[in-house]
Amino acid sequence: MAGFFDKSRTVAAPGFNRWMVPPAALCIHLCIGQVYAFSVFKIPLTQLIGIDSSAAGDWDQSTLAWIFSLAIAALGLSAAFGGQWLERAGPRKAMALAASCFGGGFIIGAFGIWWHQIWLVYLGYGVIGGIGLGIGYISPVSTLIKWFPDRPGLATGMAIMGFGGGAMIGSPLATALMSFYSTDTSAGVGSTFLTMGIIYFLFMMIGALIVRVPAKDWKPAGYDPDADGNKENKMITRDHVHVNQAMKTPQFYLIWLVLFLNVTAGIALLEQASPMAQEMVGTTAAAAAGFVGVLSIFNMAGRFFWASTSDAIGRKTTYAIFFVLGMALYALVPTVAGNGSIILFVLACCVIVSMYGGGFATVPAYLKDIFGTMHVGAIHGRLLTAWAAAGVVGPVLLNQLREGRIEAGVPPAEAYTTTLYIMVALLALGLVCNLLVRPVAEKHHYEGDVNNPD
Known part of the structure; x- marks a missing residue:
């Protein structure tokens, strides 16, 4: 058996x-x-x-x-x-x-x-x-x-x-x-x-x-990895990198930071979504619960939408959108909340959470582009430590800063403002890391049998 x-x-x-x-x-x-x-x-x-x-x-x-x-x-x-x-x-x-x-x-x-x-x-x-x-x-x-x-x-x-x-x-x-x-x-x-x-x-x-795996050297009908359109995209490699060698490249750690910073910002909002809605824009507890449900839908849909979009515009460009648009929306949230605009508050948060989910779904393809397919599952597994780290840092950062502001006498409705601006700074750092990603140097490419790597 x-x-x-x-x-x-x-x-x-x-x-x-x-x-x-x-x-x-x-x-x-x-x-x-x-x-x-x-x-x-x-x-x-x-x-x-x-x-x-x-x-x-x-x-x-x-x-x-x-x-x-x-x-x-x-x-x-x-x-x-x-x-x-x-x-x-x-x-x-x-x-x-x-x-x-x-x-x-x-x-x-x-x-x-x-x-x-x-x-x-x-x-x-x-x-x-x-x-x-x-x-x-x-x-x-x-x-x-x-x-x-x-x-x-x-x-x-x-x-x-x-x-x-x-x-x-x-x-x-x-x-x-x-x-x-x-x-x-x-x-x-x-x-x-x-x-x-x-x-x-x-x-x-x-x-x-x-589940099935493709036969050796299988490729989809009509797909040519060496077609001119693919050759022009220098971010997509035709080579492969062993998982242990990938850990020696700056690309792995840059993408680790890209995922970590994107997830830190998104998971902080998700973890505090219900209190934020009640304290910043004055919704009822029942409405806040419905808001959390809407966010979960955008979290799910964003995974499919953004990952699919990345096939057309590229992974690096997709993450650049996450960071630039995310910075604008995080900076906008305190203003729209202060103006009492519940609709704009909800829309901004929904887009942010869609990009949080999209980051998870896009990163495996990003790794495939950079390191090839040979060990993409293993490399992806090691990269997910960024998720574990962000799961601790994001909620702790938001909660601790909020509590500190309230203890300093700031009203709960305004206590999130500083934290949200810090998220803007974190996303700016993520944008820089993403822009620094380059193709892996040839010295890291695997030279053995890709179908039977050691």
Whole structure:
């Protein structure tokens, strides 16, 4: 049975339709994107004993916060260290591992909930589930790029759009299941974890079963990588760089900073979206909740729109738009909020968040342009440490600066202004890093067999 998961068993037969691969990727990303909806479990997990309200012995919010943090940390580490193994093992084995870890993490977490052992929830959903997140996130990327060398942004945008939309499925699914399983003596969270673990495992395994890799030297009909139009774009390499060699190039660290700075600005806004809407433009709590929902739609749609657009205008140009337009919008937000223009405030935030999502979806194609396709999955995995770092820096920066301004006597409505201008400065730094990206020097190019790299 182990042979069934070998990379050699996934080579596509002649005539295979490459459009079957994006649905396989979506099977993974629509599942692991559930992590964005983890907050739906927070209140029920604080009422496991009290049922209707927290009671003595129930977990508190600060204890539960570590579950999500561990999952994101495990995502970053597994993506960074598992990328090179993924290139050797192939997407089917990686997707199957991701399904086992992510689904299994839910199941282990269910026992932690039933037995009221928080360490089991940490281990299950946090560590093991987080490993499934990381391996699952990167597993389709290099395969999609190899299938779509003519439209890599479109391909990765379709898949990574699923990660942004996973919460739109996971949140109502979890809510419905908890309602179904709840009784007078149980909040139904443990049974919900078990059910979701099984559902996600099966759905992700469908993706693992249908995924295929292209045969050696395959290319799309009519695609010529040496065509004049492609030759003119000096940012797209025809060579390949080994993952370990990529770490020795300035391009890797410049793109790391590009992603880090783009994500830092976007994730800070996402994390504080509801309070910002209420404090800056005076919306109600219900309206702020709707605002957060609209942002999630733009986060998802931006991944597809911007990544697809990058195929036409280039990755470097796309990121330049992110930074220039982002600077203008962040600088504009305090003014439109001060004028009480709710519509302009919402529009500005929606565009910002679309570029946050677009940054995630565009960066795999950016890496393919710079380093080639040989180890793009492994390089992408190591680059995702920028996401983990930004996930800490962005929210902390916004919250700490806001609290400091309020303690200094500044009204809450004006407390975000300084932070937003700091975001403008960070985006300006990102623009500089992006402009400094150049093609990789020939001395870094891989000279061995690309189909069997060492």
